Amino acid sequence: MIYADNAATTKMSEAAIQAMVSAMSEVYGNPSSLYGIGQKAREALEKARGEIADIIGADPKEIYFTSGGSEADNQALRSAAELGKKSGKMHIVSTAFEHHAILHTLQKLEKEGFEVSYLDVHENGIVLPEEVAAAIREDSCLVTVMYANNEIGTIQPIREIGAICRERGVLFHTDAVQALGHIPVNVEDDNIDMLSSSAHKFHGPKGVGFLYARKGIRLSNLIEGGAQERGKRAGTENVPGILSMAAALKEAVSKMDANAVFLSGIRDRLIDGLLGIPHSALNGDRVKRLPGNVNFCFEGIEGESLLLLLDDKGIQASSGSACTSGSLDPSHVLLAIGRVHDVAHGSLRLSIDEGITEADADYIIRSVSEVVEYLRGFSPIWRDLMAGKKDFILF
Numbered sequence: 001m002i003y004a005d006n007a008a009t010t011k012m013s014e015a016a017i018q019a020m021v022s023a024m025s026e027v028y029g030n031p032s033s034l035y036g037i038g039q040k041a042r043e044a045l046e047k048a049r050g051e052i053a054d055i056i057g058a059d060p061k062e063i064y065f066t067s068g069g070s071e072a073d074n075q076a077l078r079s080a081a082e083l084g085k086k087s088g089k090m091h092i093v094s095t096a097f098e099h100h101a102i103l104h105t106l107q108k109l110e111k112e113g114f115e116v117s118y119l120d121v122h123e124n125g126i127v128l129p130e131e132v133a134a135a136i137r138e139d140s141c142l143v144t145v146m147y148a149n150n151e152i153g154t155i156q157p158i159r160e161i162g163a164i165c166r167e168r169g170v171l172f173h174t175d176a177v178q179a180l181g182h183i184p185v186n187v188e189d190d191n192i193d194m195l196s197s198s199a200h201k202f203h204g205p206k207g208v209g210f211l212y213a214r215k216g217i218r219l220s221n222l223i224e225g226g227a228q229e230r231g232k233r234a235g236t237e238n239v240p241g242i243l244s245m246a247a248a249l250k251e252a253v254s255k256m257d258a259n260a261v262f263l264s265g266i267r268d269r270l271i272d273g274l275l276g277i278p279h280s281a282l283n284g285d286r287v288k289r290l291p292g293n294v295n296f297c298f299e300g301i302e303g304e305s306l307l308l309l310l311d312d313k314g315i316q317a318s319s320g321s322a323c324t325s326g327s328l329d330p331s332h333v334l335l336a337i338g339r340v341h342d343v344a345h346g347s348l349r350l351s352i353d354e355g356i357t358e359a360d361a362d363y364i365i366r367s368v369s370e371v372v373e374y375l376r377g378f379s380p381i382w383r384d385l386m387a388g389k390k391d392f393i394l395f
Helices: 012-024 034-057 070-085 101-111 131-133 158-168 239-254 256-274 303-312 332-336 357-375 378-384
Strands: 063-066 091-095 115-119 142-146 173-177 194-198 208-214 280-282 293-298 347-351
Touching: 012 115, 034 063, 034 239, 063 070, 070 091, 070 101, 070 142, 070 173, 070 208, 091 101, 091 239, 101 115, 115 256, 131 158, 142 158, 142 347, 158 173, 239 256, 256 280, 256 293, 256 357, 303 357
Parallel strands: 091 115, 091 142, 142 173, 173 194
Antiparallel strands: 063 208, 194 208, 280 293, 293 347
């Protein structure tokens, strides 16, 4: 089996598993309790908080543990919106290809009276800093732009966007769920005010993540009940998950440079091979993308059929975000970069990790080529294209 859907979730590392097992047996107390085993859990929790803070260049008091990236996104946007409303600023700047945890929250805020400017990301899947600057207004309270896209893997000019926001006095949030652990992220250097992350994207456990919020930003509570997380996230902390997340992130960062070099080579091998398929196209910038991300469109086929037949060949991949896998609509990300509906339906996302080999990559290329040719063999759309009844879009 070749697992090529690491953007959806990753396999837990041995370091993460060991940290979780150890926490379950050795620091099982409630960290809010005053007796010994509770305080032992508290010490372990704060140690993990400090380790995560060090990795992203933050202060431990700026780290708030959550159930994952979606919760962190929601709390960041809700907090900025409430702060903006108090000062009469009800305009938000974002992009058309954010994760749905961002987009759906923005849609709810629009119903509450906020105005949102959704920037184009252009054909290469990159947000232009100058367009962010032009979109910021006197009544803007927040700019939220993802660090790296979850479908096409394009890396955004976060540092430049953050600098613009800092200069204009507007809060800047980034969804770094796909970026952290895979490329360098530093909240100070990148001028980030709030950042969301999720452990299961860097070989940690599911159901745990964190929100970074710069000192001075007053967070709004999504969950009420107790005084955990300095009163900003009620509920007994998931100590085993948090310790496991810290272990996974430390390991991922320690191997990041070497993994990036290796994965970029395999990624480019896959891209070169898949470009040999007629009427196919790479989605997003070829260079400014995550080391392990390859996203293609193939004209004349349906992505769902492609995935099922690849699964029969032992290749696990996706056609887009796992959060929208039940939808029959084409990817909003691909539509945002200008792909038409018919082409966007025929998409494939391969997200690889360090366990892949060159032989695996070559097998993927052969398999995708065979399946695409097979599917086109009985596709009425393909027959019309070949007969000249329709014009090709991808060349």
